Amino acid sequence: MTMKSNSRRVDGVTIMDLSGRITLGEGSVMLRDQIRELLGKGEKKILLNLGDVTYIDSSGIGELVSAFTTVRNQGGELKLLNLTKKVHDLLQITKLYTVFDVKDDEASAIRAFTK
């Protein structure tokens, strides 16, 4: 199952609900394009909901890192929401868990963005 994405806005934060696989040639390019599109529209508070992401490979991890740094370099914030155990473990192993701001509750994640 390739990646699917739906975006919605809540209190000035763009929430991207992602599902499926974020892997080389599948979800990773789609994620990159969508982040660029959001930034192009001036939407710089981005919450990636990974609750329905079933699989992510090293390319997908790289795309998350790239999204994080791209958004940050443009003065924005990118946070992660609802990690599955597999994605959580991958971020732990790669020492990225402490790099990302990871939340497990949407309301508190939205409140955590700079007003």
Added chain:
Amino acid sequence: MTLERVSYTLDSTLDSVNKAEQTAEKLASKMPFDDEDCHRIAMAVREAAVNAVLHGNAYDPKKKMMVSFENTGDALVITISDQGRGLREEDIPDPLAEENLLKQSGRGIFLIRSFMDEVRFRNLEPGTEITLIKHTGHSTEGASEGRQ
């Protein structure tokens, strides 16, 4: 003793990467590995196949990726080789180093080493062969942070 051995010669495409990954998961699931290990074996194979197709063969339609899976009874042994320009193990940067942490790429081999029991590289001149071994009977549950 080899209980089952299959091998493929595949084009340098993402479809081949997916085939290698799916075959690994299917074979691992028929051996006494738990779901977590099956997932990790499949992911390690995917990462190795991506390296072969993308970094080794650079999607060159004239170059092939060879993949073999062997159930030895107490281990699953996977060998993946490419016909690319070769890989020097010592040139692989540590993705956990502070200066590499936010780099977009460079985590594939680290994940392979984290998920498999043994990982060996062989220079084929030209090309690289990587052998991945997972023994049955012990789990990598909680693959340790920083394991290389």
